[in-house]
Amino acid sequence: MFMPTIKDVARLAEVSTATVSRVLNGNGYVHSETKERVAEAIKQLNYRPNDVARILFKGRSKMIALFVPDIMNPYFPELARAVEDMTNQHGFTFVLCNTDDDLNKEITYLEALKQKSLDGIIVVSSTMTEEYIQNIDVPVIALDRILHRSMASVTVNNREGSRQAVQYLKDLGCQRIAHISGPEQASNANQRLEGYLDVVKEESWFKKSYIEPGEYHFEEAKKATERLLTRHPEIDGLFVANDLMGVGAIKAAEALGIKIPDQLSVIAFDGITLGETTTPTLTTMAQPIYKIGARAAELLIQQIENQYHEAQSEEFTVELVERDSTRRKEDHP
Known part of the structure; x- marks a missing residue:
């Protein structure tokens, strides 16, 4: 089977291979008439029609x-x-x-x-x-x-979903609820933080130090949870801004000898499959x-x-x- 090359296109279009290359890659100036000749040669030779020809003739790559x-x-x-x-x-x-x-x-x-x-x-x-x-x-x-x-x-609905998560912890009887937050530049992390604050900021027990950044990363969340629970052993509820960090939080509590859920209830946000494989399995606000x-x-x-x-x-x-x-x-x- 004949497989056309860039040299065949150049020969048929009566241009150099460099010119064909410029047309294909969209680099450098090529006169419109020359470009049309190259396009026609590509069409005649059926040279990479599913990629290059589509771009040339329809202006789209799919x-x-x-x-x-x-x-x-x-x-x-x-x-x-x-x-x-x-x-x-x-x-x-x-x-x-x-x-x-x-x-x-x-x-x-x-x-x-x-x-x-x-x-x-x-x-x-x-x-x-x-x-x-x-x-x-x-x-x-x-x-x-x-x-x-x-x-x-x-x-x-990040903010409302987070409100529901924190209210759920309150309804379970948690008296001191903390939060492992996501990166402050992420809009969804800020919305989840706002949802947490909506529920707890007026509580007499609430402290700003109940919030630790986890940056949406497993290791950062693990370290943040260790700091949080060491500093505030009274915490009995934890809302974590995503599931990956939620797993990190569970591992941190385990390392500190804190039993989940007997001593600490943990809820996260996302609903990824990973949350079903942890011990204990992770309660979450599941996104579709x-x-x-x-x-x-x-x-x-x-x-x-x-x-x-x-x-x-x-x-x-x-x-x-x-x-x-x-x-x-x-x-x-």
């Missing part, structure tokens, strides 16, 4: 990127699976970019993907600035966190992870296909999932 801040957090692979399934159903290629919530890394990915005529982006970020977002010339959907009020987003990932992809594809960038924001509801890390006080043996 490629969508998902930016996540921490691929080591099991929440994001679960989210990515939903986005991938939805994009594949609509014939799009899916690219996953781990950014470490580093703006420079995000910009590097964006610049590289622009060369591939990226069609749209789904972004989970706490660092991407409004100024940079406005300069992105393809549709963008914010997922999990709100980047800017003018941008379409898919999130959950698959639904929000799929919906973000669906909204983005609608913007791409219909060529409109109207901001459309949707908020899903979290649900309490009771497991073994919490127990009513009178139920203690």
